[in-house]
Each structure stands twice: as C-alpha cells, then as structure tokens.
Amino acid sequence: MIRICNLAKYYETGAPALTNINLNVSKGEFVYITGPSGAGKSTLLRLLFCGTSPTRGQILVNGRNITRMSASQIPYLRRQLGVVFQDFKLIQTRTLMENVAFPLEVQGIRRQEVAKRVFRALQMVKLEKYLKKYPLEISGGEQQRVAIARALVTDPLVLLADEPTGNLDDQTTLEIMELFKSANARGTTVIMATHNLELIRRHPRRVVVLKGGKIVEDHDTPLSMTASAGQVERSLDS
Amino acid sequence: MMLAKMLYFFKGAWRNICQCPLLCLAAVGTVAVSLMMVAFFGVIFFNFAQLTSHWGQQVQLKIFLEKAPDDTLLAEWRRKIEACPEVESVNLVSSAEALERFRKRLGKKADLLEGLGADLLPASLEIGLKAPYRNRSGVAAVAETLRQHKEFSDIRHGGEWLNRFDSLVSLLKLAAVILGGFLLFATIFMIANTIKLTLYARRDELEIMTLVGGTSLFIKMPYIIEGAIQGLLGGLLAVGGAYLIFRTFLHDNLVTLLMTMGVGEVMFLPSGFQWGLVSAGMLLGVLGSLPPLRKFVRMRA
Numbered sequence A: 001m002i003r004i005c006n007l008a009k010y011y012e013t014g015a016p017a018l019t020n021i022n023l024n025v026s027k028g029e030f031v032y033i034t035g036p037s038g039a040g041k042s043t044l045l046r047l048l049f050c051g052t053s054p055t056r057g058q059i060l061v062n063g064r065n066i067t068r069m070s071a072s073q074i075p076y077l078r079r080q081l082g083v084v085f086q087d088f089k090l091i092q093t094r095t096l097m098e099n100v101a102f103p104l105e106v107q108g109i110r111r112q113e114v115a116k117r118v119f120r121a122l123q124m125v126k127l128e129k130y131l132k133k134y135p136l137e138i139s140g141g142e143q144q145r146v147a148i149a150r151a152l153v154t155d156p157l158v159l160l161a162d163e164p165t166g167n168l169d170d171q172t173t174l175e176i177m178e179l180f181k182s183a184n185a186r187g188t189t190v191i192m193a194t195h196n197l198e199l200i201r202r203h204p205r206r207v208v209v210l211k212g213g214k215i216v217e218d219h220d221t222p223l224s225m226t227a228s229a230g231q232v233e234r235s236l237d238s
Numbered sequence B: 001m002m003l004a005k006m007l008y009f010f011k012g013a014w015r016n017i018c019q020c021p022l023l024c025l026a027a028v029g030t031v032a033v034s035l036m037m038v039a040f041f042g043v044i045f046f047n048f049a050q051l052t053s054h055w056g057q058q059v060q061l062k063i064f065l066e067k068a069p070d071d072t073l074l075a076e077w078r079r080k081i082e083a084c085p086e087v088e089s090v091n092l093v094s095s096a097e098a099l100e101r102f103r104k105r106l107g108k109k110a111d112l113l114e115g116l117g118a119d120l121l122p123a124s125l126e127i128g129l130k131a132p133y134r135n136r137s138g139v140a141a142v143a144e145t146l147r148q149h150k151e152f153s154d155i156r157h158g159g160e161w162l163n164r165f166d167s168l169v170s171l172l173k174l175a176a177v178i179l180g181g182f183l184l185f186a187t188i189f190m191i192a193n194t195i196k197l198t199l200y201a202r203r204d205e206l207e208i209m210t211l212v213g214g215t216s217l218f219i220k221m222p223y224i225i226e227g228a229i230q231g232l233l234g235g236l237l238a239v240g241g242a243y244l245i246f247r248t249f250l251h252d253n254l255v256t257l258l259m260t261m262g263v264g265e266v267m268f269l270p271s272g273f274q275w276g277l278v279s280a281g282m283l284l285g286v287l288g289s290l291p292p293l294r295k296f297v298r299m300r301a
C-alpha cells in the first residue's frame, strides 16, 4: 500500500527533519509511528498526504508515485486518504453534519447520498444525535470522534492520524482507539503517530520508532505487549 | 449536476457575505467609489465629444462684413461666390438678425442683452454648400477659393478651430485611459486587500478544505463569486449614484455651460458605457480575489 524509499526532508530552517527513511506498509496494516518530540513523525505523515514536498526520495501510495505529483493531482490523492490531527481541525462555523459532509461534497456526490453517508459515519462514532450542533458545543473527545467520522466517511484506503489522542483523557483515548481498530478491521490501513507508550502497550501493533529523523526500530511482527513496549522505551531512552 | 454545483458555490458566497458584512461593504464601496469617478469623467467626456460632432455637422462658412452692402454690391458678391461649384446658397444676415438669433439661443438669459445696441454683432454672409461638400474639407476648400478675392478676406469657418478641439478631445481620451487604468489597478489592489482579510479569517477552513480533497478551483469558486457579486453591486451603485448626482448637481451646470456653446441637450452616459461600468465592476471583483486566493489556497505548505 505504501512504499517509502530513501526519503529525506530538510526544512529551510533548522536541522534535517527526516534522513534516509525506508518503510513499507502493507494493505490493512496498523502501524504506530512513535519517537520523541521533534523526531519527524508529523513530517512523515505530512509527506504522505503531500502537505509538503520531500527533499529526496520516493513515496508510492497504492502503486502511485506521489512525490512528483502536480498540485492539481493532490486533491485526488487526498480523497483516498483520511487525516486526523491532534487539534481536530473542525470548522467552527459549520455544524457537525456539515463538517462530516465536506469530503463528500468536494467530490460532487449527490446530496441524498451525502446525507445518508454522513448519518452513517456519525452513527459509527455514536454522535448521530448531535447532527446540528457546532464543534464548540461538544467536548474535545466528541470533536475528535467527529473528525474521525469525517476522515472515514469516504471509506479511505489509508487513515493517517497525527497524535489523535494527544489532547484527550484516558477514557476518551480508549474510545478513539476502538474506532481506529474497527476501521482497521474493516480493511483500512492505519498509520498513527503517537508518543503515548501506554497506548501502544495496551493495543499492541507494529511499531516504527523515529529518532532524530531516522528509523531506529521497526517491530514488524506483533510482539507481546510488554516486550514491544519495553524495547520501544529502551530505544527511546538510549 | 452542474446546477447543483453552481448552487453550492452561490450558497457558499452568500454565507461568506453574511459572515463578514462589513468587509463585504468595504469591497463594494471601493468598487463603487472608483467606478463613480470613471463615470463622472465619462459624463464630461461624452458631452464634449457630442459637442464636436454637433459642431462638425453645423460647420459653415461665414464672411463677416464691416457694414451691410447695398443691393448692387451684394448682387456682385453673390455672383462671385456662386461661381464656386460647391456653393448652393448665399444668405445675408443683418446685424439685427444676428442679434435676434443670439437672443433666442440665450433663451431665459436673454435679458443679459437688454440695453445693448442693435449693431452689437456684425452683419455677415452665410454660405451654404451643396450636400456632398457639407463637411470640413469641403468648407476648407471653398474658403480657400474665396479668400483669393480681397473683399472676402474676413472669411471664417469652424474647421481649423474644430481640428484643434478634436486634438483636445483625443488628449482628454488619453488622460481618461491613463487615469482610468491607474484607478482600476488601485481598485484591484484595494479589493485584494479586503478579500485578504476575509481569507485570513477563514484560513483554517481553507486549509481543511484542501486536506479533505477539495480541488483548488472548487475551494476558490465561492470566493470568486463573492468578488463578482461585490463588484457587480459596486458597479450598479456607481452608475446609480453617478446618475443621481448627475441629475441633482451636474446636469444644470453642464446645460448652462454647453448651451452657450450651441448644444441644447446634455446627456448621461450612453447605455453601453453603463453596462461596461457594471461589467468592469464584476471583473474588478474577480481579479481582486485571485491574488489573495492564490496565497491562501495552497495544496503544499
């Protein structure tokens, strides 16, 4: 599904954010990207949805090289991806329903079809009764669930999540994780950046550890909970 | 499908206008003020242009006489003048007749002439030309021929003066184009700044729309339409406002000014020019929205 070769990203200011990244993610996988703050997790995800251009290297998504894609092609890539952020990125002046409808409307899907799918997506995150509410009228956890409904309403190939639980308490984090896991169970490839080791310990999946812009660990096979988390912690500490 | 999309864009534009009515008003006002200036310049310009074409049709030959000739002299002059093949008629206008005509032309203000002598204006011979020669070059040719007789040395025709007036009008035209161009550029710049403010307020929304797969044009369209609507309103306001001011202040003054020059009718802008102004407003709105949109709607950071 995703192949990354010799990828490097240097921002104009500061040290290189990513150097020589090689990573393959298969269809239907669930991958954590972890590592200390400033390791390059967000940069990697941003490169995957073409939010920025790499300095060097190639990224193939679903067999398509996205590094040399023209700006006019980017929207069509993004329609196959779902993105979720730490700060939810909901439009404050629109109702929850309108927020979730956006990815469908930009594709020119019929209103009736949009309404049906939006309702289903909100039902999936158990917020269908808040259809007409505005983002600031609901809690942070609920806002993130709306953002996830928006990301999944198009049935994307890949779900990219950058610290999706960074602003949320433990109970809400658990709810969010369940949503990701069930999307993954339905076949969506999930790539999630997080520095929450407790989360990784509780929901063990493949873990890629970044440090200083390099991959320092890649636990490709699901290890036992403690072993995986322990190794990650050790590599983070060293 | 197409219709549904257009409806979606117009709804977006309307929502934007409702969310920032003051900024919208500022954009409309900018367009209105600058186009109104263009409109006033247009009113003055078109009336002057009308003046020259009016004079062009009326161009005639006149020989001013120091005193009225007796009948034999008049008959002789007639013969000499009618020898020119272009000439159709020769008509003597006495001092009294000339004064009477002037009085008529002044209309209400005729009492200005009260108490002035009947020989205020000189007598003259008016020479009418045959139809094919009733133009500037025809008049100039006849004048040239007649000038060879020394009695007719004081022959006048409007042609030379009209040519000078024409070059004044084309100078005016040039000034209008330069001034108008400058004004329109300034307007685009100001609209761009106003729209930049609305876009700045919505930068998060614009970013989100790019993230969920909106194409650049799809995201920009409501804002382009918003710009077009603002420009359209500004254009209509400019034409309407200019007409109102024209009616209440400008009309009477222009009538007084131009009537003494021989034109009775003062007109507002021709309808083509009015439509042109409204379309220019729309175009300004659209052009003004494009640069800030390019800045704020970006696929890659």
Ligand SMILES: Nc1ncnc2c1ncn2[C@@H]1O[C@H](COP(=O)(O)OP(=O)(O)O)[C@@H](O)[C@H]1O
Pocket: A011, A012, A013, A014, A015, A016, A017, A035, A036, A037, A038, A039, A040, A041, A042, A043, A044
């Ligand atoms: N837009 C940017 N411009 C310049 N430097 C950046 C930018 N974004 C991130 N960086 C730098 O790149 C490095 C990696 O950042 P980031 O990918 O955000 O790390 P993480 O998400 O793992 O905390 C950091 O050193 C950060 O300062």
Ligand SMILES: [Mg+2]
Pocket: A041, A042, A043, A162, A163
């Ligand atoms: Mg980050």
